[in-house]
Amino acid sequence: MIKGIVVLFAAAAAALATAAAQTPPAAKKALIAHRGASAYAPEHTIASYTLATVQKADFVEQDLAVTSDGVLVCIHDLTLERTTNVAEVFPDRYSRAAPGEGRAAAPPAAAAAAASAGAAPARRWLVNDFTLAELKRLDAGTGFDPKFAGARIPTFQEAIDLVRGKAGLYPELKDPEFYRRRGIRTDVLLAAMLRKNGLVANPKTPVIIQSFDDAALRQLARDLPQVPRVFLVEPRDAARLDTPEKLKEIAGWASGVAPNKAIVDTMPGLVKQAHDAGLTVTLWTFRASTTTFPSVREEMEKYLYTLGVDAVFTDNPDQFPRR
Ligand code: G3P
Numbered sequence: 647m648i649k650g651i652v653v654l655f656a657a658a659a660a661a662l663a664t665a666a667a668q669t670p671p672a673a674k675k676a677l678i679a680h681r682g683a684s685a686y687a688p689e690h691t692i693a694s695y696t697l698a699t700v701q702k703a704d705f706v707e708q709d710l711a712v713t714s715d716g717v718l719v720c721i722h723d724l725t726l727e728r729t730t731n732v733a734e735v736f737p738d739r740y741s742r743a744a745p746g747e748g749r750a751a752a753p754p755a756a757a758a759a760a761a762s763a764g765a766a767p768a769r770r771w772l773v774n775d776f777t778l779a780e781l782k783r784l785d786a787g788t789g790f791d792p793k794f795a796g797a798r799i800p801t802f803q804e805a806i807d808l809v810r811g812k813a814g815l816y817p818e819l820k821d822p823e824f825y826r827r828r829g830i831r832t833d834v835l836l837a838a839m840l841r842k843n844g845l846v847a848n849p850k851t852p853v854i855i856q857s858f859d860d861a862a863l864r865q866l867a868r869d870l871p872q873v874p875r876v877f878l879v880e881p882r883d884a885a886r887l888d889t890p891e892k893l894k895e896i897a898g899w900a901s902g903v904a905p906n907k908a909i910v911d912t913m914p915g916l917v918k919q920a921h922d923a924g925l926t927v928t929l930w931t932f933r934a935s936t937t938t939f940p941s942v943r944e945e946m947e948k949y950l951y952t953l954g955v956d957a958v959f960t961d962n963p964d965q966f967p968r969r
């Protein structure tokens with residue numbers, strides 16, 4: 647009798663082991679440090695990138711801009727005044743013309759309203775109007791906290807040198823259309839940098855390219871097909887993702903979509919539909935300073951493990967819920 651029970655348990659255990667072996671492990675969720683660990687150190691500085699690696703980010707994000715002498719640098723905006731002391735160092739080097747591109751730029755309606763009210767257009771210091779040597783004179787740290795005084799805008803090469811081997815890189819082509827109008831191909835510059843650094847399909851330092859600009863991603867799908875590409879989508883463009891047919895078309899030139907998290911709130915079927923189309927889903931942006939949840943960790947938990955998204959951008963890498 648006892649021998650029979652033992653045999654039964656052994657068979658059950660073997661069946662469970664077989665079932666476990668057949669069940670694929672849950673895909674690892676990815677933590678992308680948004681502009682570095684930007685809740686704790688000035689965005690896109692060596693300090694924020696270093697802290698992101700210390701906080702075990704899977705990827706560290708770089709928003710890319712181009713200097714007047716053709717160097718890729720890491721800064722979110724097309725212009726310098728929000729994150730640096732450019733107005734003090736180069737008081738006369740501003741432009742009155744609105745860049746006309748970029749989510750950081752004044753929207754056309756706001757610019758038109760200001761003009762009709764007789765207000766002068768805002769003064770803007772475009773990154774692309776300055777050489778790298780000039781940018782390196784700017785302080786990108788004091789505005790965040792005086793203890794970071796002297797922090798500089800890093801080049802993409804400096805970001806690569808810091809991050810490689812410790813985490814992946816997640817460069818964003820910012821405003822490619824603005825640069826195209828100036829005769830600059832940011833996709834070509836980025837591809838050259840990845841090739842030069844041996845970062846095309848490098849298992850130790852994975853790279854994922856992101857952009858809101860589908861033309862740039864379609865071009866990279868042709869020129870650099872080995873490197874995954876993620877299509878960023880703002881709430882106002884949610885209709886780009888609203889049918890399985892559109893998602894299948896995107897899967898022809900991108901490996902994933904990255905909607906603002908508000909889009910998933912209004913389109914709950916999107917995660918499954920994107921997965922069915924073969925696309926990963928990455929959401930932005932999770933911040934302890936703005937979350938409406940009891941904590942940003944609980945907010946990320948919901949999207950990653952209840953709604954099933956694959957990755958998140960967060961300013962707070964130390965709050966990422968690993969399982
Ligand atoms: O790139 C993902 C997310 O960073 C998009 O928003 O404005 O921070 O670049 P933004």
Ligand code: CA
Pocket residue numbers: 707708709818
């Ligand atoms: Ca970004």
